[in-house]
Amino acid sequence: MWEVVKSVLSAFFGVQREQRRRRDFEQGKPGTFIVVGIVLAMLMVIVVMAIAIMAAG
Amino acid sequence: MRKMLVLAALMASVTGLSRAARAAGWNMPVGVTEVSRDVYGLHMVIFWICVIIGVIVFGIMFYSLFRYRRSKGAQAAHFHEHTTVEVFWTAIPLLILVAMAIPATATLKDMYDASEAELDVMVTGHQWRWHYHYMGEDITFFSNLDTPREQIDGTAEKGENYLLEVDQPLVLPVGRKVRLLMTSSDVIHSWWVPDLAVKKDAVPGFVNEAWTRIDEPGIYRGQCAELCGKDHAFMPVVVQAMEQEAFDTWLAERKQEAAAAASGVDREWKLEELVERGEKVYGSICASCHQADGQGTPPTFPALAGNQAMMDDLDWHIDVVVNGVSGSAMAAFSGTLNPVDLAAVITYERNAWGNETGDVVQPAEIQALIDP
Structure with missing residues (x-):
């Protein structure tokens, strides 16, 4: 699971090692990546909103 | 090295x-x-x-x-x-x-952050002039392009402030926070003065806020920054910033002028008086579409010279000028011109360019129509 999170985060950043990408495509299921991606995207929105509210307040 | x-x-x-x-x-x-x-x-x-x-x-x-x-x-x-x-x-x-x-x-x-402003000015975009209303001071006026037609047509040398000059600038005091409330009566305009770093869209049905606090007295020029039709380039913005004392004097003078203009409603006006005043109003407000010679630019802006339908039906003519024509480029002028100017311009149109109806429209008639 932690490996999936790391892969999704590096996708957010836009840089990934070739060997990890290959491993994800061979072993991982698309469903887990999609779910983790949606959850992390929502988390990022919450973090950005929190920073904006803190900066404005 | x-x-x-x-x-x-x-x-x-x-x-x-x-x-x-x-x-x-x-x-x-x-x-x-x-x-x-x-x-x-x-x-x-x-x-x-x-x-x-x-x-x-x-x-x-x-x-x-x-x-x-x-x-x-x-x-x-x-x-x-x-x-x-x-x-x-x-x-x-x-x-x-x-x-x-x-x-x-x-x-x-x-x-x-337009809060805690000391002066509020309502800025309304019109095709194609800006209108300013000093809120709470009862002062309103149009700011029309003041560049002579000859310079635009190329028959005269272009002046230093070509297309950046108006008959009445927006006058503001220096050192005070002024809130500008932007809206529009027809299409989207944008009020832009680079020296103030203010550029705000004026959108019909919405009020946008901007503010400025000018440090130095002077004249600052800008333009409409949102393509708004035929005379988009001919509706400049001019801001004149003056010291508080001079501003107060100006404000008092404008109030006197406004009172003098309003007082003319009740009396009987002569044909010549109305035609003379109407020519000025026509030149600054109507001529951009209907042309100075009344020929218009058909089919969008009909000719007024020799317009038989207009000359035959006085009530319809008044209605068109006062209430506008919905769905066309003709705006309603009841909210923007005072009854004297409305009566004057209608009288002028009925007695200029060979339209010899001899009709006189009294300001009181218009007043009764707007405010029954």
């Missing part, structure tokens, strides 16, 4: 160039408000960041092209990825963007 000299010469030419660029008007103005100076500062900081990035990136590129050219036996490297470098060149732009966003956001927050 030689390198130092080259560097010094480079620095000198860069500062000289940027000074020349500002003098030639290529750069944006520093302006006369705290916000405009902040905006200028941001613009210059970001400009220099771009220059430095450009010099580094293109420097490395051109050096590499030259140093490792094939004629010197350079061999291409074959590798697929380099995670460290990729992380590095993703993180650096991110940091630069965040570093630019912090001061930019602070300035934006400041620009949007």
Whole structure:
């Protein structure tokens, strides 16, 4: 699971090692990546909103 | 030693160039408000960041092209990825963007904070003139283009402030926070004065806020910045900033004028008086569409000279001018012209360019129509 999170985060950043990408495509299921991606995207929105509210307040 | 000299010469030419660029008007103005100076500062900081990035990136590129050219036996490297470098060149732009966003956001927050204003002015865009209303002071007026027609047609030498001059500028006091409430009566306009760093859309049905606090007395010119139709280029913005004392005097004079204009409603006006006044109103308000000679630009703007339907039906003529024609370019003028000006312009139209009806429309009639 932690490996999936790391892969999704590096996708957010836009840089990934070739060997990890290959491993994800061979072993991982698309469903887990999609779910983790949606959850992390929502988390990022919450973090950005929190920073904006803190900066404005 | 030689390198130092080259560097010094480079620095000198860069500062000289940027000074020349500002003098030639290529750069944006520093302006006369705290916000405009902040905006200028941001613009210059970001400009220099771009220059430095450009010099580094293109420097490395051109050096590499030259140093490792094939004629010197350079061999291409074959590798697929380099995670460290990729992380590095993703993180650096991110940091630069965040570093630019912090001061930019602070300035934006400041620009949007129109609270605690000491004077409110309602700015309404019309096709094609600005209208100003000093809230709570009961002062309203149109600001019309004042460039002579001959200069526009090219038969006279163009003046210094060609298309940037108006008959009545927006007069504001210096050192006071003025809130500008922007809206429009027809299409989207945009009120823009570079020296104040104010540029705000005027949207029909919405009120947008902007504010300014001008530091120095002077005349600041701008234009409509949102394409709004035929005379978009002919509705400039002119702001005249004056000391508080002079502003108060101006305000008192305007109030007297407004009172004098309103007092004429009750009395009986003569044909000649109305025609004389109506010609001026027509020239500043109507002529941009219906033309000074009343010929219009058919089919959008019908001719008034020799318009039989108009001459035959006085009530219809009054209704069109007062209430406008829904679904056409003809606006309603009941809210923007006073009854005397409305009566004068209708009388003028019925007695100019060979329209010899002899009809006289009294201001009191119009008053009764608007305010029954």
